[in-house]
Amino acid sequence: MHRVAITGIGIISCLGQxxxxxxxxxRSGRSGVVIDEERVRLGFRSPLTAMIRDFDASLLSRxxxxxxxEFAVWAYAATSSALEMAKLDEQAVQNDQTGLLFGCxxxxxxxxxxxxxxxxxxxxxxxxxGQIFRSxxxxxxxxxxxxxxxxxxxxxxxxxxxxxxxxxxxxADLIRFGRQQRMICGGAQExxxxxxCSFDGLGAFSLRLADPAAASRPFDAERDGLVPGxxxxxxxxxxxxxxxQRGATILGEVIGYGFxxxxxxxxxxxxxxLGRAMTMALEDxxxxxADIDYLCAHATSTPAGDAAExxxxxxxxGDKTPPVSSLKAMTGHELWxxxxxxxxxxxxxAQQGFIAPNRNFCAPCSETAGxxxxxxxxxxxxxxxxxxxxxxxxxxxxxxxxxG
Amino acid sequence: xxxxxxxxxxxxxxxxxxxxxxxxxxxxxxxYEDLGLDSLDTVDMVIVLEAAFKFKIxxxxxxxxxxxLGDIHRFVLxxxxxxx
Numbered sequence: 363m364h365r366v367a368i369t370g371i372g373i374i375s376c377l378g379q380x381x382x383x384x385x386x387x388x389r390s391g392r393s394g395v396v397i398d399e400e401r402v403r404l405g406f407r408s409p410l411t412a413m414i415r416d417f418d419a420s421l422l423s424r425x426x427x428x429x430x431x432e433f434a435v436w437a438y439a440a441t442s443s444a445l446e447m448a449k450l451d452e453q454a455v456q457n458d459q460t461g462l463l464f465g466c467x468x469x470x471x472x473x474x475x476x477x478x479x480x481x482x483x484x485x486x487x488x489x490x491x492g493q494i495f496r497s498x499x500x501x502x503x504x505x506x507x508x509x510x511x512x513x514x515x516x517x518x519x520x521x522x523x524x525x526x527x528x529x530x531x532x533x534a535d536l537i538r539f540g541r542q543q544r545m546i547c548g549g550a551q552e553x554x555x556x557x558x559c560s561f562d563g564l565g566a567f568s569l570r571l572a573d574p575a576a577a578s579r580p581f582d583a584e585r586d587g588l589v590p591g592x593x594x595x596x597x598x599x600x601x602x603x604x605x606x607q608r609g610a611t612i613l614g615e616v617i618g619y620g621f622x623x624x625x626x627x628x629x630x631x632x633x634x635x636l637g638r639a640m641t642m643a644l645e646d647x648x649x650x651x652a653d654i655d656y657l658c659a660h661a662t663s664t665p666a667g668d669a670a671e672x673x674x675x676x677x678x679x680g681d682k683t684p685p686v687s688s689l690k691a692m693t694g695h696e697l698w699x700x701x702x703x704x705x706x707x708x709x710x711x712a713q714q715g716f717i718a719p720n721r722n723f724c725a726p727c728s729e730t731a732g733x734x735x736x737x738x739x740x741x742x743x744x745x746x747x748x749x750x751x752x753x754x755x756x757x758x759x760x761x762x763x764x765x766g
Numbered sequence: 767x768x769x770x771x772x773x774x775x776x777x778x779x780x781x782x783x784x785x786x787x788x789x790x791x792x793x794x795x796x797x798y799e800d801l802g803l804d805s806l807d808t809v810d811m812v813i814v815l816e817a818a819f820k821f822k823i824x825x826x827x828x829x830x831x832x833x834x835l836g837d838i839h840r841f842v843l844x845x846x847x848x849x850x
Binding site for chain 2: 423426487490492
């Protein structure tokens, strides 16, 4: 099996649109959560959301954007940054050994807009040429493929909120097994209200409206629900030996990937499913649990979900857990993107020499007790990071990344 | 609306929709080879022309036969003449 290097990262998030800005936000514990007044008017139970502001979409032409929802343009921007960091130009990726694999589980806004256009125009040709390509869950990889000219693997992966985690893990596997030499992978998530209204209807979102920055509080005793967010995260993975040969800067190495499913309930995670994914990732990496020096948790700030993850973590690590934080306290839950953005965020931490805190954590409840939660920024780069992600239906991903 | 007005409205509408360079928009310009449109763009071209001139385009065969910007000018002018 081949080793897998991370040689580029890119991020469009509520914390910023470049690694420097995002790193500053992570280090200082700055939140990207706001109140969306439109959701107030529309009758949302919770108008809290992370928001991306001042994104310049003009990096693509109007014609290029016609087939892309906003989050696919974010994915293109993140990918361009990642390729630039990896010092790979157009020609370097236009071959059948370079592939694309992104996590994405909806393209809701396009489905809504195409129906609106039909109702308004009274005929299907009024919908226009772009909506079919915007409305598919493979819209990110489909569009990136035509924009970048890659000729290898090209598909998207849907597994709810672990989509991004599995995308990175399976992209790494394609390289490890010798099927591809280079993979551009990640996750992307829309932020519009249309895509979040049914989720809001479940009552899963925080109602801490008086202080939006304090609303998402993973593992805290006072947590009352998640805050939705989104954006796009991209990574360039390369066969380690080839990256070394071309003199690339190696930011980290994907050394373990584990997956599992609960086989239990739709919306309540099991007490041991995510743990089985963590165990598989540890065995895959050859590390012992004690070697992990930072656990980037999935925890979304829901009462049941965080309790289940805490249980899963204790089952693997016992009484002595590594430092644990959930970055969703700052970013909200980035859903399809989150498993991939965690890898980007931890790579930024490794590059900039710190471990980000679990903002808003004051005290655990009985169910989240026993974890070594990072309350204040640790001024030291992580070396062996475990990133968890889990999704509706009980689909779990665990990734282990080595830095330094 | 004079013939020149019609041509100007066609050209400005298409230039905006497809981000075209007006200097390249001569009547002889092939919309595919010279202006860079593709078959998907003709779907949106119909929507743009319908919105600009407030008529419905049902002539699918005729649209498929369009090759140059001049063909579009003639197509629209004929439709305008029919409806007046």
